[in-house]
Amino acid sequence: YLTEQEAIAASELFDLFCVATTMRQILGLHRDMCDILGLRPAPINEFYPMLKAKIRSWKAQALWKKFDARAAHRVYAKGTACNGTHVLVIGAGPCGLRTAIEAQLLGAKVVVLEKRDRITRNNVLHLWPFVITDLRNLGAKKFYGKFCAGSIDHISIRQLQIILMKVALLLGVEIHENVSFERTIEPSGDGFGWRAAVTPADHVVSYYEFDVLIGADGKRNTLEGFKRKEFRGKLAIAITANFINKKTEAEAKAEEISGVAFIFNQSFFKELYEKTGIDLENIVYYKDETHYFVMTAKKHSLIDKGVILQDFSDPAELLASANVSAEKLLDYAREAAEFSTKYQMPNLEFAVNHYGKPDVAMFDFTSMFAAETSCRVMLRHGHRLLQCLVGDSLLEPFWPTGSGCARGFLSSMDAAYATKLWSNPRNSIMGVVAQRESIYRLLNQTTPENLQRDTGSYTVDPASRYPNLNRTAVSPYQVKTLIDSDDPKVFEQPIAEIITTPALAEAPALLRKSRRSTDIVxxxxxxxxxxxxxxxxxxxxxxxxxxxxxxxxxxxxxxxxxxxxxxxxxxxxxxxxxxxxxxxxxxxxxxxxxxxxxxxxxxxxxxxxxxxxxxxxxxxxxxxxxxx
Ligand code: FAD
CATH class of the missing domain: 1.10.418.10 (Calponin-like domain)
Structure with missing residues (x-):
């Protein structure tokens, strides 16, 4: 029961939450709203219906309609498909949050850790059509009215994180900022299940026991045990730059460049070189909250223009900060931006980055990394742990082609699907891992064109997204090395067909018997x-x-x-x-x-x-x- 005053206060907090733009505001307003409503983050069925019943403004109703439509999909089994499963997600980047949302819709208890206390990345992500549909269906426009208006198909990383964080919180996900994941703590037989060592060490999250761990902490993946493979190509140096969008008439007229590569427009790049000495392989310009440019520059022009001081064959030495003139880099980025927008924006001013400096950066994409496998399983003292990588931790994207977020979202859905299969104790561990690895094989070949056409029907079920799905490309016997168990019996488990229906509806007794870590010990x-x-x-x-x-x-x-x-x-x-x-x-x-x-x-x-x-x-x- 809420007094009228409490109901009004909660509604006001909800409205402020919807328009909040910093992580501190978002989390703070959410906590305050939950306090008034007597709610705390919990699996979807223990949180969302109560929130929905108590916040009834017009804006809220429109959002609930979106969430209800999504949650009603049978793949989630009314939020019971992962009942009793506890998930920990490392990283509140776009892919960590997207995974958290799916796991939450499936009925798991979901906790997300984020080591930063601010969301600051201005850089802009290209969105494949399915990502736009997906975000629209999650109510993105209710939080960010300009979301993909007209033919716009991009969004800043910051704005994307804000939208996803709000959706996750409203569905009941528990999010902690300023907490770093350090390592997993193995169960030692004292009754505790899998836990995480975090910084600060005594944070409440260190008591959270989980049976699924999602590595979504970006390309410097901290989860141990995952081997990485390297793709080494020819030297590729990317520069990103963000300028303040003052929204003047002149700026409005400047045309976006959604990916011009040398092979498609040689005269453009030749003219750029002749006029400025800047030699690029490609350039992208998106007009978003900032004017965002990403370009791949040729080494010789960076040396000629004094950006790189000394030539080295090793890319790390070449781009070491001591070998780069920050000032010349700003000039280089500005000149390239001005030329490619036909000097229509003469007074470009740099936006600032996380550290309060002009937002220009140079990155080496000569070697790209991908995880050799997408998941691992560990068993100790009867406690099972499924570990999945998603997003950049799984497959590092080449930014100028803009595949990062799209493939990242696909990996989020795949990991959520593996979590669903994992939650059914009838499924053999080797079978679940084999299926996850079979699906992972498809990821780096995906393009907007070779995915299923009906983007509105995408769900965690891989068949809804991948047309040429072969769930058995990898056999259970091939994934034995991905399972690290103190109980050899796990390898004797019969490999039957994988069951995709929810665990609880099907085998509650069995579930109670074979699940340990989420039982009460x-x-x-x-x-x-x-x-x-x-x-x-x-x-x-x-x-x-x-x-x-x-x-x-x-x-x-x-x-x-x-x-x-x-x-x-x-x-x-x-x-x-x-x-x-x-x-x-x-x-x-x-x-x-x-x-x-x-x-x-x-x-x-x-x-x-x-x-x-x-x-x-x-x-x-x-x-x-x-x-x-
Ligand atoms: P990320 O977005 O990297 O998120 C990982 C999150 O995990 C971060 O919030 C990080 O703070 C957190 N984290 C890391 N370690 C820990 C830990 N130990 N404990 C808790 N939290 C942790 N892509 C483009 O297409 N174009 C670009 O211009 C572009 N610019 C980028 C600039 C930067 C600085 C970075 C890091 C990435 C950029 N990307 C860009 C890549 C793009 O952001 C990702 O592909 C996309 O955001 C999906 O990433 P993700 O969620 O997997 O990881």
Whole structure:
């Protein structure tokens, strides 16, 4: 129940959230809105319907319509296809967020980590038609009215991240900024499942247990164990430059260049060289929030124009900052931009980058990397972990051709599909991995022309996107090396046909038996409580999980630890143990919508209470505070 004032406040926050333009604002407004509504990030069915029921403005309704249409697709099985699966996504770049959205729609619990605290990349991404349709269907226009207006087929990385972050949050994804993933922590048999070591070390995310890990942290992929293959071509030096779009009449007239390569327009490049000494292989210009240029420059012209100081054969030495004149690079980029827009924009001013400097950069694309395989599986002490790479971590794109985001989105959907198959315990691990690798083989051959025509029907199901799909190109026996298990039985699992229908609807009993990491592990629960309350003497009394309730102090102490504003812990000392739990139950119900399942009296006895019920209750308490 919301008071009228609360309802108005929540609606106002929602409106501000929709137009917010920085990560801090977006996350802050979302948190404030959720606080008023008594919601916290959770799997889609535990979050989105409640949000939808409470925010009913006209703008919100239009967005809910889009989300409802998307979520209704049968591939998601009404948000139950990945029930019980816990996903951790490393990186809130476009592909990490896109993967998070699909996993959320499939019903998983999804947490995203982002090491930065700002979204700042001005560079502009070319969007293939299916990406435009996809983003429109996710309500992109509701957050960014100018999204792909008319024939525009590009967007700044920053704006794309903003849109996707908002969609993810409204569907219930949990996002943490300023947190770096460091490495995975293997289960050691103490009851905990797979976790992540992060910086800052004691961040709440370090308690999150997951069974799917998505590496979406860009080309410097931090996930261990993935081999990379290198594609070495001839020297390719790309320069990107962003100028402020002041939206003057003259700027409006300047024509975009959506990819001119030397072979298609030799006279243009010859004239450019003759007039300016700038020798390019190609150039792209998009008029977006900035005037964005990306060009591939020939080495000799960079040396002749004083941008590169000394010639080296090794590209790393050649482009080392000590060997580059920052000033001449700015001149070079500006001259190329002015010439290619026919000097229609005479007073071009550089936009600033993440570091407050003119937004010009030079990158080496001589070697490009791709992961040899797209996924890996690890099993320790009965806890399974599927690791998938997506986006630039999986396949590094060559920016001037603009394939990055499109192939990245395809990989996001493929990873989400693998997550769906993984969530069904009837599927053999080797079968799931083999299918994921079969689909990965198609990725670097994709073009806008050779994908399925009906872009509006794309889903995580690869058949909806790839016309020549062969799900068995890689056999289960070929992927044995991608599975690192302490239990050899995993290789004996019969390889049956992969089941694509949702796990829970089909085999709930089996699911409970064979899934470990998302089940409640009582010892892990006890361990978590003891760690949180280590400063209290009574922790010594907590010998088994039931003691958390029976000793009557833990719940009040937990509330005091995370929300001291809700309880005066010292004042509870005069109460009986049952009364203390009673106080805690009431607070948890009022503040966190955790329905009480027993009286205070019963909680200190527990004889007549089903173990599963009180364990479930305590697990919810842990989930509530893990997010604090
Ligand atoms: P990214 O967009 O790189 O996102 C990765 C995210 O992970 C980042 O937000 C990063 O901060 C975060 N991260 C990294 N490590 C960690 C960690 N340990 N823990 C938590 N978070 C982490 N493509 C073009 O087509 N044209 C361009 O001009 C262009 N310019 C680019 C400029 C830069 C500086 C970069 C990095 C990429 C550029 N790209 C460009 C590539 C394009 O951005 C990607 O293809 C596209 O964004 C999809 O990438 P992604 O989500 O896989 O990775």
């Amino acid at each position: 009582p010892e892990a629960l006890l361990h978590w409580v003891c760690t949180q309350l280590h400063m209290y003497d009574f922790v010594k009394e907590l010998q088994e999980p039931a003691d958390i309730l029976k000793n009557g102090k833990s719940l009040c102490a937990l509330i005091s630890r995370f929300r001291p504003d809700l309880i005066d812990y010292s004042a509870t000392r005069d109460l009986t143990l049952a009364e203390r739990n009673e106080v805690a139950f009431r607070i948890l119900e009022a503040e966190y919508q955790l329905p009480r399942i027993m009286s205070g009296e019963k909680s200190v006895d527990l004889e007549k209470v089903d173990t599963r019920h009180w364990l479930h209750y305590l697990n919810q308490v842990r989930e509530v505070f893990r997010g604090e």
